[in-house]
Amino acid sequence: MTLSDANALLRSIPAMDDLLNAPWAAEFSSSLGRENVKKIIEETLDEIRREIGAGNSPTKVGVTSGGVKAGLPVEELVVIRATTLLRLKSSSTLKPVVNATGVVIHTNLGRAPLADEAIAAVNEIAGTYSTLEYDPGKGGRGGRNVHVEWLLCRLTGAEAALVVNNNAAAVLLALSATASGRELIVSSGELVEIGDSFRIPEILSFSGAKMIAVGCTNSTRISDYRNAITENTAVLLKVHPSNYRIEGFVKTTAREELAELAAERGLVFMEDLGSGLLGLLGVPGPLGADLANRECSVRNCLEAGSGIVTFSGDKLLGGPQIGVIAGSKKLIDKMKSHQLLRALRVDKMTLAAFEATLRLHLSGRQGSIPVIGMIETDKPALLEMARRLCRMLKRTAACNAVPRTVNPGAGDFTIAVVETEDAIGGGSFPTDLLPGFGVAISSPSFSAETLAAGLRTAFVPVIPAIREGRVILHVRTLLPGDEKLIAASFVSALSRDVAG
The missing domain is CATH 3.40.640.10 (Type I PLP-dependent aspartate aminotransferase-like (Major domain))
Incomplete structure (x- = not known):
């Protein structure tokens, strides 16, 4: 990038007052306060200026750090990056998740649900x-x-x-x-x-x-x-x-x-x-x-x-x-x-x-008490839970299949009930595994890691296990209502993967 190109990009960065008075900024001011919104926008502008000063085109850098495609005007890129950061800062980082790991007392997920x-x-x-x-x-x-x-x-x-x-x-x-x-x-x-x-x-x-x-x-x-x-x-x-x-x-x-x-x-x-x-x-x-x-x-x-x-x-x-x-x-x-x-x-x-x-x-x-109920649930009850979740996810996959003209092979999911080994967790009985059931998901279009990442980053994160190239949803650790949240997160994960 030439010096004149860099100067042109710098001149195209919108003024702070224009950004701060835009409708999208005003929406965040109600939850974060105007001064905090201004600070976050300043951080975004400083980041873009540093990229330009280093000889990088921020519109190309935006592919990875801003989650957008190359070729965007700088003004639009500023808005996308700023709103992404504002949205992150305005939402709680402590939020409910669906524990589909099969680990009942999961320290990272808050241990015992009350x-x-x-x-x-x-x-x-x-x-x-x-x-x-x-x-x-x-x-x-x-x-x-x-x-x-x-x-x-x-x-x-x-x-x-x-x-x-x-x-x-x-x-x-x-x-x-x-x-x-x-x-x-x-x-x-x-x-x-x-x-x-x-x-x-x-x-x-x-x-x-x-x-x-x-x-x-x-x-x-x-x-x-x-x-x-x-x-x-x-x-x-x-x-x-x-x-x-x-x-x-x-x-x-x-x-x-x-x-x-x-x-x-x-x-x-x-x-x-x-x-x-x-x-x-x-x-x-x-x-x-x-x-x-x-x-x-x-x-x-x-x-x-x-x-x-x-x-x-x-x-x-x-x-x-x-x-x-x-x-x-x-x-x-x-x-x-x-x-x-x-x-x-x-x-x-x-x-x-x-x-x-x-x-x-x-x-x-x-x-x-949830953790005790989970530990004491027998295999027939777990099998019925897994079958119910499997049916729901199959219907979800069928109803939200992506047209093959958009993504050939999308929608070719293998969704099946599988036997699992669950753990009590929390340092309790570390070598003793509980026999259970879960639902395995695999697809030639999505790797297990990609699908698991999509589930984890849904509006309500779903935390699965991965085994032998498949995403495994253990049913022992699911709470009432979690099946619907998993289905919604599954749809969200498919939509983001296809859009990307």
Whole structure:
């Protein structure tokens, strides 16, 4: 591009006042504010000027960065790029998605969707004043922990309980109150990393405790703990392995042995249980019995002698993100008066959702909690769901087939019910897969990656799996109404692919 061409392009860029007063800009001013709209337009103009200064034609660059074809006038390209950016900034980035991955407790997708009762409880509390820290009977200040402590004690058998904003915070507070400045002993095989570089040793160090790792990665005996105890030892810690398993020659120390040793030496025995299983899961078939034998509930841990158990509320419990500390009243009381608690406390909406979720467990209606219902759904029910979704997508593909004159081969989709392997997720039962069903989609005109990208970028994103060159929509993790959203996203994906 010559210097005169560049100067001509620069002169053709519209004035800021003209752009800011255009009808399309005024529409965004109501949601973003006029000054923010101006700032975004300025960013767009600066980008185009840089491209011209670098010797690039912005009309050609616009093919990739602006999503438009080459040959557009600069004025039109400015509007397209600015409105694209304004539309992005004016919409919420936190939005609902359809989880068709087959991973029930999907951390990246918000883990546990709340039960209807929990949603109603949040709605009732969110827009009004509440008894969050007020006791009407006393006519004065109350405690926010009171809203859930009795329920937790009834469900777990604990003497006392306390909630904070997540399980990492629960571990941090518990150790800060019981082991700061002293030693805690933990098995080398339990120093796990749990997603996004969250590592147990680092959390332990933040508490002010000195970590003493004993045993080997695959084998830790009670004698390893016993030999490591000194006069400065405060806690014996057992950590749930979460998202990994060691197979082969493995030796772990039973919690009953650790509890006995802790009682003998006057130490605290603490267990980080992670997922927060309150009772037996009704997983159909032999797998259900196997899981019941291997996974310990909070009540089982306390009955086996754990002085403190920490766990999450948004995994197997099926509630909002929250961390629970349950166990000895003497130890819990120390944590309630700890200065760190204020930095970790839970807001009113989380408490409302958690209380409602706990009441479903207490009344035996935990099957209405979405994640528990998904985990317990049997294969015949999943097969019927998959068949229904398959029929809907076949009708959708037929009704929205692209004329072959526009795109030869478009509409030649293979849509079929397939068997799947689903996962509980959230670090729970990482090597145990649930047999399920889904719908597989493939086409000679669209790669699986292209179709999956189209589904993910729909107005309501649909997050599928890809396997063996096909898009797989697992039905276990679908919520009521998701089938229609998938069909709409399918149409949207086809329209964008053909238009492109």
